[in-house]
Amino acid sequence: MDPLGFPKLLxxxxxxxxxxxxxxxxxxxxxxxxxxxxxxxxITYGQLANAINGVAHWLEAEAxxxxxxxxxxxxxxxxxxxxxxxxxxxxMKAGYKVASPFHPVNCLLExxxxxPAVSAKPS
Numbered sequence: 001m002d003p004l005g006f007p008k009l010l011x012x013x014x015x016x017x018x019x020x021x022x023x024x025x026x027x028x029x030x031x032x033x034x035x036x037x038x039x040x041x042x043i044t045y046g047q048l049a050n051a052i053n054g055v056a057h058w059l060e061a062e063a064x065x066x067x068x069x070x071x072x073x074x075x076x077x078x079x080x081x082x083x084x085x086x087x088x089x090x091x092m093k094a095g096y097k098v099a100s101p102f103h104p105v106n107c108l109l110e111x112x113x114x115x116p117a118v119s120a121k122p123s
Contacts, residue, residue, distance in 0.1 A: 009092070010089055010092065011052065011089050011092050011093045014045065014048060014049055014052065014089065015049055017045045017049075018045040018046050018048065018049035018050075021045060022044060022045055022046030022049075023044050023045075023046060024044060024045045025042050025043075025044060025045075026043045026044060026045050026047070026048045027042075027043050027082070028040040028041065028042050028043070029041055029043070029081075029082070043082065048085075048086075051082075051086040051090075052085075052086055052089045052090045052093065053090070053093070054086075054090070055086050055087055055089075055090025055091070055094075056090040056091070056093035056094040058090075059074070059090060059091060059094040059096065060094045063094075063096075065094060065095050066091075066094055066095025066096040067095065068095060071095065071096065071097050072095075072096055072097070073096065073097045073098070073099050074091055074096045074097070074098055074099070075098075075099050076088070076091075076098050076099070
């Protein structure tokens with residue numbers, strides 16, 4: 001909760017943790033998805049916030065700031081991995097909603113005027 005008692009938004013929570021505990025573990029993912037014995041890579045909150053901010057700045061540079069009166073929708077076309085998290089939260093920071101194949105409310109793509117599409121390079 002913020003000082004006025006309102007719940008914090010996800011981007012603000014991530015930024016707050018990144019500012020106070022940047023080396024804290026956000027998540028781990030396998031170096032080799034077919035061999036968990038190969039070890040795991042850690043993503044810290046500092047790295048998470050940096051990636052999210054990068055997406056937000058890129059999106060604003062390419063498509064402009066989202067109009068708060070309309071909250072435009074962008075389409076995410078890519079894998080369901082950390083790039084989706086970076087894009088989803090980065091889009092929120094830039095003033096956009098995200099429609100993706102992984103979200104059950106994907107009827108947004110059919111019902112809404114979808115703006116830019118963001119795609120991830122295959123890894």
